[in-house]
Amino acid sequence: MTMEHTQHVSVMPDEVLEYLQPRPGGLYIDGTLGGGGHTAALLERSAPDGKVLGIDTDTQALARVGERLAEFVASGRLVLAHGNFSDLERIVAETGFGAGRAIQGILLDLGFSSDQMDNPERGFAFSSDGPLDMRLDQTAPLTAADLVNGVSEQELADIFWRYGEETRSRPIARRIVRAREKGAITRTAQLANLIAAGVPHKPGAIHPATRAFQALRIAVNRELERLETVLPQIVNVLEREKMSDGGGMGAGRMVIIAFHSLEDRIVKEFIRREAKDCICPPRLPVCVCGHKARLRNLTNKPVTPGEQEIARNPRARSAKLxxxxxxIDS
Ligand SMILES: C[S@@+](CC[C@H](N)C(=O)[O-])C[C@H]1O[C@@H](n2cnc3c(N)ncnc32)[C@H](O)[C@@H]1O
Structure with missing residues (x-):
């Protein structure tokens, strides 16, 4: 397999285009480049001169897309940047993307890609053995093994409970701490077996290690914290639209796809709050906060993939857009 092949199937591509409405000359940011599927669609729809800034924290993903979409990189329509989307404003400033012009749309398709999940060496999967890594950014210092072997039993239980909503968080943490006294836990299969030991795996139910693995991945990559950090930056970047009148392109838009309730709740609450003119507690008779709506909510309920898409791409089933x-002030 050459570098340019991706195993990742983009989730809800039609819906992403419907909400971002890419058009010629538009400027778009894909904060989670992955296999480059959404970016390719944005480039196609914004032809002949629309541009995309593609950001990913994973150098392998960037290299793969760099090959796959080399012609767009060469023509200057695709700018690739290695970095974390939690540094969005800094990355936009440093790349000079759009040269201060309005950005029409920003996409985040959160979590990890099939290219990462299906590569045992990256350590995300409990179904195949590999090093206990789970870093989306291979240059980051902390791995899942560091957490599993390094933090206290209480901290481990908290991670499983908070980020995995794992009801067996305490017994799992206890079992891990007992096991690591005999030697470090370094492999995904070793950890998955420890977590699953003694728990019946019912047909049709998720694997007993699913929640604990999700929790570790979220903790290693500080996913919720980074999502909270990027959301106001997205609004700041899109508000350049107002300053430069958007060049007749209409209001800038954001689209975010989440894959579990913890992420979706953060996105939902952020949009609801930023779409309100007043965020005072309801008991106050008059507004004292002075908050002004910065967003207009386009999806009161999350958009979810249709049955056909789920049949074609089961990994899309938990997606919420x-x-x-x-x-724009009237
Ligand atoms: C679900 S995949 C995106 C797939 C992509 N939309 C496509 O169509 O191929 C998520 C990607 O976002 C990246 N990612 C996750 N969190 C990130 C963050 N905080 N900053 C930058 N990239 C991140 C991951 O490395 C992964 O490549």
Missing amino acids: RAAEIA
């Missing part, structure tokens, strides 16, 4: 646009 939310979209909003910059509120």
Whole structure:
């Protein structure tokens, strides 16, 4: 397999295009480049001169897309940047993307790609053995093995409970701590077997290690914290639209696809809050906060994939898409 092949199937591509409405000359940011599927669609729809800034924290993903979409990189329509989307404003400034012009749309398709999941060496999967790594960014210092072997039993239980909503968080943490006294836990299969030991795996139910693995991945990559950090930056970047009148392109839009309730809740609450003119507690008779709506919510309920898409791409089943646009003062 050459580098340019991706195993990742983009989730809800039609819905992403429907909400971002890419058009010629538009400027778009894909904060989670992955296999480059959404980016390729944005480039196609914004031809002949629309541009995309593609960001990923994973150097392998960037190299793969760099090969796959080399012609767009060469023509200057695709700019690739290695970095974390939690540094969005800095990355936009440093790349000079759009040269201060309005950005029409920003996409985040959260979590990890099939290219990462299906490569045992990356350590995300409990179904195949590999090093206990789970870093989306291979240059980051902390691995899942560091957490599993390094933090206290209480901290481990908290991670499983908070990020995995794992009801067996305490017994799992206890078992891990007992096992690591005999030697470090370094492999995914070793950890998955420890977690699953003694728990019946019912047909049709998720694997007993699913929640604990999700929790470790979220903790290693500080996923929730980074999502909270990027959301206001997305609005700041899109508000450049207002300053430069958007060049007649309409209000800038954001689309975010989440894959579990913890992420989706953060996105939902952020959009709801930023779409309100007043965020005072309801008991106050008059507004004292002075908050002004910065967003208009485009999806009161999250958009979810249809049955056909789920049949074609089972990994899409938990996806929830939310979209909003910059509120233009009337
Ligand atoms: C679900 S995949 C995106 C797939 C992509 N939309 C496509 O169509 O191929 C998520 C990607 O986002 C990257 N990622 C996750 N969190 C990130 C973050 N905080 N900053 C930058 N990239 C991140 C992952 O490395 C992964 O490549």
